[in-house]
Amino acid sequence: MLFSSITFLFLFLPVTVLIYYLVPQKTRNLVLLIASLFFYAWGEPVYVVLMILSILLNFFCGKDIGKKRADPVRAKRSLIFAVVMNVLILGFFKYYGLLMETLNVLFPYEIPYRELALPIGISFYTFQELSYLIDIYRGNAKPQQRLLPFALYISMFPQLIAGPIVRYVDIEAQLLNRVMSMRKFGQGVMYFIVGFAKKVVLADSIGVLYEQITALPIGSFSVLTAWVGCLAFAFQIYFDFSGYSDMAIGLGKMFGFEFRKNFQYPYIAKNIGEFWRRWHISLGTWFREYVYIPLGGNKCPASRHLLNLLIVWALTGLWHGAQWNFLVWGLYYGVILILERYVWGRALGRLPAFVQHIYTFVLVLIGWVFFFSPSLGAAMDYLGVMFGAGASAWIDRQGVYFLLTHWLLFLLCVIGSSLRGMNILRLLTGSYESRRIRQIAACVVYIGMFLVSLAFLVTESFHPFLYFRF
Structure with missing residues (x-):
């Protein structure tokens, strides 16, 4: 089930909210857990069993680690066992196909194998479980003694499918006692509507252009067309993923939870290090806390x-997908971060701000080619065309047509991916002296955004969230 679906918007969410607020407070966790398992089973009826088994495994492993903390050696053995089990489960479902494919390339005989469907959200909830176990071992968190709150932490539907990755220590208290109010509920609705608009109005619309361009034979591309296609994907994935994160944060607020921001206008960054402090913040924080610093x-x-940087970025790339181009994508950023740290970082900081922005955005666009290409070879072919190798021309009518017919959409994407977009929204809703008028203006603006987004949803073709595959 998608957040951006009629079933979710007009059936699942209203029914869940209604029951959640009608039942006594002590029963709300159970209601939310049942709703979350139903939400997951809607699209993954088989793999909901896997998630339940994973919850049970980590619940009892967490208690075991907590009991053995007085004996560091035994506690460490329990942690290693739990981490290995989680990694094996994730690795089997996510990387089994890559392993078999690689072996078939390396050896002269073919090993038959069956490709496995990737359980949706397994990378996200596995990382949450790992952070929970490690924090118990470090003494940063106490093991949860009740299964219900822990199961809700792992399976909570607002952030189950595509994050943000929520650390247990950040919502431990909220699982047992959280503040709910109409004000927070209203804030949640506004967050959700903004994310909904990002997804169905901007991400899905610009995604159509990206699909049109990449459906063409690579040999027919001009340099301009290749860059336009890459730019379209850059905006599509930003509005798709940040839109999902905004909806997740909004849904969390509706049920009394506070999740941290996952995006902070990454395309306004002045270097790659800053870009990654603004993009998928929860993933970057996870790798820093549980891989980079321990190394x-x-x-x-x-x-x-x-070496630490390369290890972290290799793992970051493989976390995103079981293909070699994702590994290269991760190492690409690792190398750039090394160069910024040790070679040209200071010189870059002395350049005019607009030059730093261009430098960062161009490098990010190049990186997205490795990300969206079906293979490493396809990525190299696309990059070659972007820089003139194998291109049909530098500029052609096709590329100009794509620009002229989508200039307004690109402009909206530029505004929406910068602080200017939020400033415009605040101007429309909060620039009046009268509080009453501000409230009316906010209602008009957000209801209008929702209705426009709903119109796009029912008239356009189906577009799942891009990060569902991770």
Whole structure:
């Protein structure tokens, strides 16, 4: 079930909210858990069993680690066992196909295998479980003694499918006692509507252009067409994923939870390091806390620091997908971050701000080619065309046509991906002296956004969230 679907908007969500607020407070976790399992089973009826087994495994492993904390050796053994089990489950479902495909390339004989459907959201909820176990081992969290709150933490439908990755320590208290009010509920509705508009109005619309361009033979591309296609994907994935995150945050508020922001206008960054502090913040935080710092972070010799960065970014790439182009995508950013840290970072900081923005955005666009291409070879072919190798021309009528027919959509995407977009929204809803008028203006603006988004939803073709496949 998608957040941006008629079934969710007009059936699942209203019924869940109504029951949630009607039942006594002590029963609300149970209502939300049942709703979350139903939500997941709607699209993954088989893999909901896998998620339940994963919840049970980590619940009892967490209690076991907590009991053995007085004995560091035994606690560490329990943690290693739990981490290995989680990694094996994730690896089997996510990387089994890549392993078999690689073996068939390396060896002269063919090993038959059956490709497995990837359980939706497994990368996200596995990382939440790992952070829970590690925080217990470190003493940053106490093991949850009741299964219901823990099961809700893992399966909570607002952020189950595509994040943000929520650490247990951040919502431990909220699982047992959370503040709910009409004001918070209203804020949640506004967050949700903004995310809904990002997804169905901007991401899906610009995604149609990307699909049109990539459906063409690569040999027919001009350099301009290749860059327009890459730019379209950059905006599509930003509005798709940040839209989902906004909807998740909004839904969380409706049920009394506070989730941290997952995006902070990444396309206004002045270097790649800043870009990744603004993009998918919860994933970056997870890798920093549970991989980068335990490896030594930057508190070590330069050679070890370089290795730490490459390990983290290789894992980041593979987390996104079981293909070699994702590994290259991760290493690409690892190398750039190393160069910014040790080679040209200071010189870059002395350049005019607009030059820094261009530098960052161009490198990000190049990185997206590795991300959206079906294979590493396809990525190299597309990059070649972007820089003139194998292109039909530098500029052609096709590329100009794509620009002229979509200039307004690109303009809206530029505005929406910068602070200017939020400033315009605040101007429309909060620039009046009278509180009553501000409330009326906010209602008009947000209801209008919802109705426009709903019109796009019912008239356009189906577009699932891009991060569902991770």
